[in-house]
Amino acid sequence: MEKVKPKKHLGQHFLTDLSIAEKIAKAVTGHQGIKKVLEIGPGMGVLTDFLMLGPWDLYLVDIDTESIQYLHQKYPSLSEKIIEADYLKKDFGSIMQGPYAVAGNFPYNISSQIFFKILEERNMVTEVVCMLQKEVAQRIASPKGNKDYGILSVLLQAFYDIEYLFTVPPGVFNPPPKVNSGVIRLKRNHVQQLACNEKLFFRVVKQGFGTRRKTLRNCLKSFGLTDELKEDPILDKRAEQLGVEEFVSLTNKLQESWNQ
Template sequence: MTVKAKKHLGQHFLKDENIAQKIADTLSYEGYKNVLEIGPGMGVLTKYLLEKEITTYVIEIDTESVEYLQANYLNLASRIIEKDFLKYDLKEIFNKEPFAVIGNFPYNISTQIIFKTLEMRDHIPEFSGMFQKEVAKRICSKEGSKVYGILSVLTQAFYNADYLFTVPPTVFNPPPKVDSGVLRLSRKEDYNLPCDEKLFFKVVKTAFQQRRKTLRNSLKTFNLSDNLKANVIFGKRPEQLTVSQFVELTQLIEKDSK
């Protein structure tokens, strides 16, 4: 039995064993006892995770893939979660225990996977996996880059992001139309921001919605005082600011509104 890749689920099954092993080796497996693989398909990556000294769980929405895994990975059967990662409350499985996340992620939900990981950052110290190359590059890019944006700043506020290697379309069935990229996120030792975190998210998202404008113009909805808008930082465009400068910007806006 093999599983047919389903277009509506964005499935492209990895068929290269070496790359599967390389992805499994991207995590440190230190500081947590559990790892969760998103979208295991037919288990090409799962197989290498099961060799590690860690408890592997998988979460899979595709019934056919679940049946395949249950038939072929008997020692995993009780840890197959047939749910949608984006909608499922993982505390039901892990309670407050930390866990790592790994996977060959469906392209159509990859940025949503990142946002859910950020929401669960208290529980996820490490994360690695495969994205569309341009998305992986965007997540890891630094200020000044054309692709630096909301995803880069929000992720790097809490995690160190490393782009590891590029994967060609030929190692998938069916092959996607673009290259893929593997990245690793390692949560920062101190990942609590010295500002209002909800406001930080709002400032970053609002600033990049009009990325060609200066912050003075793009952040108009915050009703900033003229005194604050005179600050030199407001003459910059969002892609010129480092993550720590976005934190400083949030602190300034916070003080201004009091």
Template structure:
């Protein structure tokens, strides 16, 4: 397609529908007017085309691991104010690239690393203020899911602690080359005002991860690896499963565990 062959090992599925591309970009620009934008996995430039001539963007970086895509984009955008990098987003040093400036991230994310991309966002939550990404529908639904749902999980809680998340729309397989075997979903993350959780954040992450790794068990059993003191045995919250707790509930549980050390 357009001189770039989609590569299975890179999880590439190139979007070929201009209206959907426009709606993805609109999903970002409807909520912010970003100065600095990274597009992850630009492929053949279907999203990039809608941003390269936007004078409000002070720095647009297109980042891809596919050398064929990089060569194509360099030719396509000769003379344009855009930085095209053959680089791994998961290893990107945002501060080295942008200083302290807030960064927005957009893309038709490679399906094979979509969860890793969001863990990277979480790691740099002090700088990444908005994300609009297209990923597998089930992953998108999981990230946006609320407590009480079977799809609610580790990424849901950790991301929702720091971001307001919306599931925007579903994208069918036939608008891609090659078509994936699943539907895709577009989600938007907007950084909330939380700078620090009201608990030990390292312990919070551990409680969330251990709770969901044994999600069919009550927290009393799922959290045995934390060696909770006997003084916590009577806590009603430990009779619940991880999927029943909201982000705030996990924060409160973490504080209880800290207080019983």
């Protein structure tokens, strides 16, 4: 089998260190008793080899035709579970026919988009173990009050318990990226629904971080704040100072002020 050439336009950096691949595979726990695992962007199957050793019902998705052909040759037993598709554009809830975990070495250029898709399918995705750019990994796992804390931190922490597992240097990839990578694990928490209007919550979080240095009073002006709400001390804070519960509370206060 001819090796697959990494393609720059797909953000491909193939992992070459087997011990790291094994470590990532072993970090998948089967949270909530789930056995189905979808690997995003398997490339030449370095991580897949170790996932195959686990008790998982494994599916692979890759957008790269050359990788798909290679994977079919390498894993004939997976045949129909090797899917040529753009993960961002397909409904994997129906393909997987039930809850599933996600694993993978995510392409850096679309890692945030992958997480927004996971958020949409959060009631199907029980666990995520992935490698991505270290800064993004740290942001997702960061607690409130930290300079890395941002939109993805709040939205993902609302529905997942998140751990930063370890850092991976550039030299273990082909080609080496210009930055360090980080491996994180997300496990779906018990929150089925936030105690507020979820669409509004998403809007408030995104708008709140729109201008990080400004107070929420300034960031949320376009929401039509009532005079009473403008006096609320929560609006003296900046978005990075609020945890999930405080954003829920702020969302409810906004909704109530409009309904008065």
